[in-house]
Amino acid sequence: MLDTLFRPRAVAVLGASNNTFSIGNRVVKNLITHNFKGPIYPIHPKEAEILGLKAYPSILDVPGPVDVVTIAVKSTLVPQMVEDCGKKGVKFVIIHTAGFREMGGEGARLEDALLEAAKRYGVRVYGPNCQGVMNSDPEVSVYANFTFTPMRPGNASILAQSGGVAELLNLNLRRMGSGFRMYASQGNASDVSTNELLEYFGSDPGTRTIMMHIESMKDTREFIESCRRIAKGKSLLAIRTGRSKAAAKAVSSHTGSLMQQDSLTDTIFEHAGVLRFQTTEEMISAGYALANQPVPAGPNVAIVANAGGPGIMAIDECVGCGLTLATLTEETKATLRAGLIPEAYVENPVDVAATANAEHFRLTLTALDADPGVDSILVTMVTPPFVDCEAVADAIAECAGRATKPIVCVVMTNENWASTVEKIKGAGIPVYEFPESGARVVAAMARYREVQKRLEEPPATVPGDRAAAEAILGAAPGGYIPQADAYGVLGAYGIPAARTAPMTGGRAPEGTLYPAVLKVDSPDVVHKSDAGGVELGIADDGGLQKAWERMSGAFPGAGFVVQEQCPRGTEIIVGLKREEGVGPVLMFGLGGVHVEALGDVSFRLAPLSEAGAARMVREIRSLPLLTGSRGVPAADLGAVQRLLLAVSQLAVDLPEIEEMDLNPVMVYPEGEGVKVVDVRIRKK
């Protein structure tokens, strides 16, 4: 448990110094300036006093118990220091010093040595190569960190691998009007892990929102499960860097972590209930709002503007980000018409006109908050010199205090109206400088509501004969299993497939349906059609016999299967792959060029919910090819969803399956179902 790290009773600073340009000096100063509630022990071999505090030559000389020691000494000295801390009974060391795994070679060996020493004494290591931690809870007020931005309490906690990024988040939260709750910048994260920190922040009642910066993910499945639990009560936001190859290379020299591919990040975050952002600015903007405002119940936004052009920009951006302009009730419109000036526009967006005063704003916000069709309110305002803007700010602040719906403001003004802006911010209302920024924030808040709802969706359970499937898999060899076995597994989960039987000795299997297809069945033949291993349109037993003779000549020693030839439908592909550390990943896409050449596929982690399957299907760009158009009937999407759910169930039930490809699956018109016509299953 990390409580001792974030709520230490006493902190010692190893490497403390009177040199103002040193990290050790800065840490002591930060602890003092921010009123750490416990004793601070500077450690220095010679100095008697540092920054007015009594200094000790060694951690072993400190009189009382010490929970946390920060270390900023030469890297080669660190293992010994950790050992000393162990002897002292220290619980956590925060190692600022760099020059470890991120440098490779000797650095990695040093890191191993310090970890070994820590383990021996049961000391937990935070870092190395890290900035440190902070906890702004006034009961603790610990700034065990060498950075420079003042600590100010807030509802959002910061969890960043990079110190620079953590700083950037803090800087901007502060600029928006508050600070953070807890702050962790981990650097190499060689012992205390991201998941532990996440769990700790997740259990903290003072944290409403967690903003994460992720460069590399370890124990991804555990991360996902933690997030899913936490995201039901707190909003989780993340930015993932190292998306490009060039960046991944730099990451490794930065914190010594190996970058994984970014391609699964969206899928992982979606399953974890984490809102992903592409830029830091967008994450902070949304994070601040989620930490300080209620979550909107849905996507219906009402816009209030006192200048037309920016109001229109806000509409564009809201609509572009998937929000809906709320339809105001007749009652709301009547209230606005009666209370605003005649030139006002009483539709949504409500244009209260440039002359609108405090009373006009109060009336409008009150009416919109009461309107059942409105989920959130976005105010975009300029500060006309002929209006008492301070009074307007008071009115907005007052309304926000009473409102049950989130209020987000855009104030376009200059430094002369600084106090107007401060009044609005003071009420916990997020204030942005551009209409588009405000609109994106409201959209992100609505997305978070959606995420919360999705976390409540139960995984669908599909009846399947697990024992039968396990028996088939148990008997099959490792690697690609025989076709008949693969179809047997599908059958155990009720997945509709073309009737398929092994053909041995050139005799048509009993009950063969014609027209039939003869296919080679060998783990060595991956692209069967390309290799000439598929013969279509076989009309009768005689034809089958001939085809078999030809093929068994071409593929000596291979097995063969005979399959009923299904009518053509729209071809889709469903895949399952167990990813290291992540678990079973499902893939869906249209067959042929759509998957291979155009990469138009959707991914999800198993288990899928029913609604999740529906979203997975609807996510591909080529969806219009399934929903019907001139001369083409709509495909049976219900059957496609049921197929995905069955594959999800199978993925959960049968960990022996490493990989499975249903390619192609024929999809028929609505009501006529789907049929798998080719399958490959790879066993562990």
Added chain:
Amino acid sequence: MLDTLFRPRAVAVLGASNNTFSIGNRVVKNLITHNFKGPIYPIHPKEAEILGLKAYPSILDVPGPVDVVTIAVKSTLVPQMVEDCGKKGVKFVIIHTAGFREMGGEGARLEDALLEAAKRYGVRVYGPNCQGVMNSDPEVSVYANFTFTPMRPGNASILAQSGGVAELLNLNLRRMGSGFRMYASQGNASDVSTNELLEYFGSDPGTRTIMMHIESMKDTREFIESCRRIAKGKSLLAIRTGRSKAAAKAVSSHTGSLMQQDSLTDTIFEHAGVLRFQTTEEMISAGYALANQPVPAGPNVAIVANAGGPGIMAIDECVGCGLTLATLTEETKATLRAGLIPEAYVENPVDVAATANAEHFRLTLTALDADPGVDSILVTMVTPPFVDCEAVADAIAECAGRATKPIVCVVMTNENWASTVEKIKGAGIPVYEFPESGARVVAAMARYREVQKRLEEPPATVPGDRAAAEAILGAAPGGYIPQADAYGVLGAYGIPAARTAPMTGGRAPEGTLYPAVLKVDSPDVVHKSDAGGVELGIADDGGLQKAWERMSGAFPGAGFVVQEQCPRGTEIIVGLKREEGVGPVLMFGLGGVHVEALGDVSFRLAPLSEAGAARMVREIRSLPLLTGSRGVPAADLGAVQRLLLAVSQLAVDLPEIEEMDLNPVMVYPEGEGVKVVDVRIRKK
């Protein structure tokens, strides 16, 4: 010419008032405060003095000549005021008053009345329902506008339909460190047009960049031509609002303009050489940089960071926006290795480390500016408390003064380092708060360079027998012309098409090639195949005879053509449509579902350049289907480009063609060309 509007010798204010909460008061105050160089004449029926200036009861009482009159009186009085101005010999009236066309009905009639009065006297009207103009040129210094943000000179001019948006642009230019050169917010724009303003700003030597906000476009072709001329020397940036249906509705109640569809905007801007932005913030960020820094010669960016995480974010965003990380020369790396601390990372991004001082930054920036592989430099820095950041700022400013390449900075800091930031800004270096913002700016600058290059590309000229095509078109009836004529037009421009001949009286045309296709040829049959009007695979004269009998029964009175049946290739579609006010728009896409269901098409305006045709082909998402993949050879893209250029030439030469569809065109493997197998041409 608008010189008198932006460089008036004298300004009168109609509706001037001593009431501080009135627009007329504000305008007089703005003119005084910003030191307008000419006389200011407040007009008021009773007051003798306004804000210390002598007031006149009527414009006709003003002693000297007046170039510009601003009007802020009741809308019903405006026509009479304009008439008085006419009598006085005023050149321009700026009408702030609202309540005209944007209100419909009586408002529109009032607008007509004031325009009529103006026309009678040769007075030009700016507005109505507008904020006004400004010119920060110190020789003039005119603030004929009622808004509130101080005027400060800069190199970027602002051209916005909405006053609120113009204000937003000004506010933020100022926040970045400068102001604007000229400023025009036009409101209803009933007389002085966007194009006139654009031309005027384009001819102003003090304007380096023009930032536009566009809600509706009139005379689009003229706008395009103006832009193309201006964009060679100045950067043109634009944001188009009213993209969504909801926004378009609000626009119309805002300035009375009818919104056009947004779908062509990208095409228009691309042809015009205008950089389009989705958000105001991005436009201002990039506009400021383009107005104050050199244009990068190419996409190769070098990043300098003193904190790892933000540097990595910058890489991600740079790469994501299409920039390339410059490869540093060995010489550069040697210089950096010798001059920086050993922990520094001397690849790109250059991580100078948190301890980097002024000398380290100076050395790095100088080396990168000298490196021939570097086109632009992005610095992302935090302000470590243990570094003399003021000295670092001085070093950056000094380097920027000498640099031949653009330098863009990201400074992540708080108010304690305000003077550090000011020092950098003071050198004309754009400073942003987030790594991603800086990266996007560099990318936008590189995009502008690309735009400039494209403007130099000459339109391709394709030899065509224009006279022959004109003769065919001249003889053809209006509407859809007969197939044989359409193929004749294609032939005149050397466009390869399936051999096609009209079939009359049931006899095979001479030289018919088999297998052949018989097609109905009638303006009434749009989807020929769906209607049963195409018969494929006809083997000989006898078959053709039979097919003709069947079809002439099914389509009595229709014409027919016989066509050689071309081998299948990849089907593409090429279209041409003359858009009202815009001119000939070319369309390209893959045939079948790709165009209709998936909307995967690219558009360009004619005339096309050779490189433009190549880009047009490469823009579609389904391009991989043309560039070859497993088992499928690459298509003859050169032939596709030649086809597009021929259609472009035809569009320019033959204005009688209102619409043309080549659908489908078969594209064969590299070296084997294309063949049009169906064409429709609609004549005016």
